Amino acid sequence: MKSALVIASVFLVGVALEVAARNVNDNQNQRENNNQWTRLQQGESSDETVGLNLNEYQNNNKFNTVRSNYDSESMFVDHTYQSNQNDDTYFGSSQELGQQQQIKSQNRFNAASHPEGLAKMMVEKIAAIQKIAIDYNIADSADSFTAALPVNSNSVKFSKHNFVNFFNSTMKNLENGDLEYMYLNKERDTVFAQYRFNEVKTVGSFKSNIPHAHSGYYTVILNNVFSNLSTGFYDNKQAVIKAAKFQNADVNIITHDGSETQVFNPAMEQKYLGVLANTVSSEVMKSTNKGALVQIKNEILKPIVSQTNTARKNTNKLFDLRWQEDQVTMEMANIGFMNSELLVHATEHLLNSVSFQRKSKDSYRMSYDFAIRTMRWTSALNIESAGVKTTTDLIQFTIDQINIKVHIDKSAYGQQQQAYGKVYTNVEVRGLHYNLKNVKSDLVSYFENNLQRFMEHSLGSYLRDSLVRELINSSRQY
Numbered sequence: 519m520k521s522a523l524v525i526a527s528v529f530l531v532g533v534a535l536e537v538a539a540r541n542v543n544d545n546q547n548q549r550e551n552n553n554q555w556t557r558l559q560q561g562e563s564s565d566e567t568v569g570l571n572l573n574e575y576q577n578n579n580k581f582n583t584v585r586s587n588y589d590s591e592s593m594f595v596d597h598t599y600q601s602n603q604n605d606d607t608y609f610g611s612s613q614e615l616g617q618q619q620q621i622k623s624q625n626r627f628n629a630a631s632h633p634e635g636l637a638k639m640m641v642e643k644i645a646a647i648q649k650i651a652i653d654y655n656i657a658d659s660a661d662s663f664t665a666a667l668p669v670n671s672n673s674v675k676f677s678k679h680n681f682v683n684f685f686n687s688t689m690k691n692l693e694n695g696d697l698e699y700m701y702l703n704k705e706r707d708t709v710f711a712q713y714r715f716n717e718v719k720t721v722g723s724f725k726s727n728i729p730h731a732h733s734g735y736y737t738v739i740l741n742n743v744f745s746n747l748s749t750g751f752y753d754n755k756q757a758v759i760k761a762a763k764f765q766n767a768d769v770n771i772i773t774h775d776g777s778e779t780q781v782f783n784p785a786m787e788q789k790y791l792g793v794l795a796n797t798v799s800s801e802v803m804k805s806t807n808k809g810a811l812v813q814i815k816n817e818i819l820k821p822i823v824s825q826t827n828t829a830r831k832n833t834n835k836l837f838d839l840r841w842q843e844d845q846v847t848m849e850m851a852n853i854g855f856m857n858s859e860l861l862v863h864a865t866e867h868l869l870n871s872v873s874f875q876r877k878s879k880d881s882y883r884m885s886y887d888f889a890i891r892t893m894r895w896t897s898a899l900n901i902e903s904a905g906v907k908t909t910t911d912l913i914q915f916t917i918d919q920i921n922i923k924v925h926i927d928k929s930a931y932g933q934q935q936q937a938y939g940k941v942y943t944n945v946e947v948r949g950l951h952y953n954l955k956n957v958k959s960d961l962v963s964y965f966e967n968n969l970q971r972f973m974e975h976s977l978g979s980y981l982r983d984s985l986v987r988e989l990i991n992s993s994r995q996y
Contacts, residue, residue: 633984635835635854636861636890639822640868641981644886644924645988647817647872654810656874657882660695660713662809663801667692669720672793676785680728684736684790687722691715692801698744700811700874704818705867707751711811713802715743718764720794724771724782731781734773738786740764740794745802751815759803761795814872823865834861836893841976846964848972849900853915856894864891881929888922899969901961908959918949924981926989941986943978 633641655661669687676682695715702709718740725733742765750756769786771779805811823833834857839850855861870887877883894916900909928939950970954962 633837633980635833636823636865637835637837637977637981637984640888640922641984641988643817643822643869644926644985645992647814647886648884648926648989649992650810650813650817651874651884654813656697656700656810657876659697659805659810660715661693663692663695663805665693666690667797667801669722669794669797672790674785674789676782676788680726682724682726682728682782682785684722684724687720689794689797690719690721691717692798695743696876696879697874698876701871702751702811702815702818702873703871704751705870707756709747709749709751709806709811709815711747711802711805713745713747713805715740715745715798717741718743718794718798726782728781731771731773731779734771734779736769736771736782738770738791738794739768740791740798741766741768743795743798745799747799747802747806749803749806754803754806757803757806759796759799761792762798762802764795767791818869818872822868823862834858836890837977837980839899839973839976841972841979843968843972843975845904846968847900847902848965848969850897852895852897853973854893854895856896860892860894864893867891877927881927884926884928886924888920888924890920890922891918893917893920899965901959901965903961903964906961908957908961910954910957910959913952913954913957916949916951917947918951920977921946921948922977922981924985926985939989941982941989943982943985945974945978945981947974 632638650656667689669684669689671683671685671687673681673683692715695713697711698714699710699712701711720738720740721735723733723735740762743762744764745762746760748756748758767786769780769783771782773779835852835854837853839848839853841848855864868888868890870889871885872887873885875883875885894914896912896914898910898912900907902908923944925942926939927942947970950973952969954965957965959965
């Protein structure tokens with residue numbers, strides 16, 4: 519007869535509550551790492567969904583039974599992706615797709631046949647990381663874990679006079695786990711990942727000083743296991759290794775005479791299940807030095823702007839504004855940087871972060887967060903409305919910062935679907951400055967009211983179309 523030991527009942531797959539609750543003593547950098555991941559998750563998670571799951575589990579008797587013992591480390595599980603595999607709204611995909619299709623339908627211009635300058639470098643960087651994700655099968659990256667992992671022998675004293683020694687133990691099924699989240703940020707020296715294992719099975723032998731159970735063998739199955747990895751981008755000195763969490767444990771202990779016993783349940787509860795949980799986390803920690811994660815880190819470290827690509831034609835250029843909405847059309851060439859030195863300085867920290875987020879058992883999202891700082895250029899602007907056209911003289915423009923987010927939703931399986939998926943972009947222009955004192959036209963108000971939004975939509979469409987073309991070309995290599 520199996521003895522189900524409910525040790526750590528539930529978690530939050532969204533991780534925000536767990537990360538926010540961490541107390542990493544004497545490590546300000548790691549606290550900032552955790553805060554950064556919390557902000558990321560809060561930006562992509564639904565507070566309403568989290569609240570519903572919290573209420574659901576607080577009303578669960580099993581949860582209330584163990585809550586008092588694990589309150590400081592409790593995490594709440596969200597199984598939404600299991601029951602709503604076709605629902606994209608939690609991740610914003612359907613909404614983004616509808617908005618981008620509507621915006622694109624208003625524009626009569628197509629993106630340039632080939633991206634130039636900085637836009638080209640950004641597209642190439644994303645495509646390189648996507649290729650790593652495919653080559654290393656990031657959605658199933660846990661298959662690189664050890665299939666049969668030895669567990670160190672452990673002696674547990676569980677009463678004043680009784681002890682048990684667990685030995686010749688092997689942990690199985692780690693290779694069947696799934697990567698749920700991954701977040702890498704070079705500037706903030708942050709790496710975060712979460713793996714989920716449906717069940718982790720450990721088998722081994724035992725010896726004790728209890729006469730009717732002095733030897734035998736045992737099986738422990740940890741169910742619904744989550745293991746979080748938090749460490750530095752450059753090294754493991756900031757690593758926070760905490761025992762994996764699991765929903766419950768099925769324990770089956772057979773004595774030397776073939777009978778089942780529960781006499782060692784206190785030893786399991788007091789220590790040995792924690793040993794197994796730590797073993798899972800240690801194996802997850804090793805993932806920082808192999809597979810997709812380390813390869814993506816290496817690609818992020820490669821400079822986007824180098825001496826080689828600054829020699830390219832139009833490398834200081836970001837894009838050409840070509841956008842139409844309703845009756846208003848704007849065109850402006852060579853939006854970018856006055857020289858290569860400004861380009862290199864402004865893009866030293868261009869790629870802020872890369873993240874992976876599982877959407878369902880068979881699909882996931884890769885996200886890229888860019889920031890372009892301090893752009894300055896000079897250009898003329900063509901604007902047309904209801905048949906009235908104006909071309910301005912050269913105007914100096916500056917932008918404090920452009921924030922660019924790129925999301926690629928993909929199927930986890932199938933070569934063609936792996937190489938190409940849905941692409942979404944979001945562009946935010948901050949601090950657009952210019953001087954229109956010398957512009958004499960009835961269209962100045964259209965210029966002032968629409969320029970920033972047109973730039974955001976045009977750049978987003980330009981990057982999206984260019985990236986789709988690049989990913990399709992890449993897919994032909996598979």
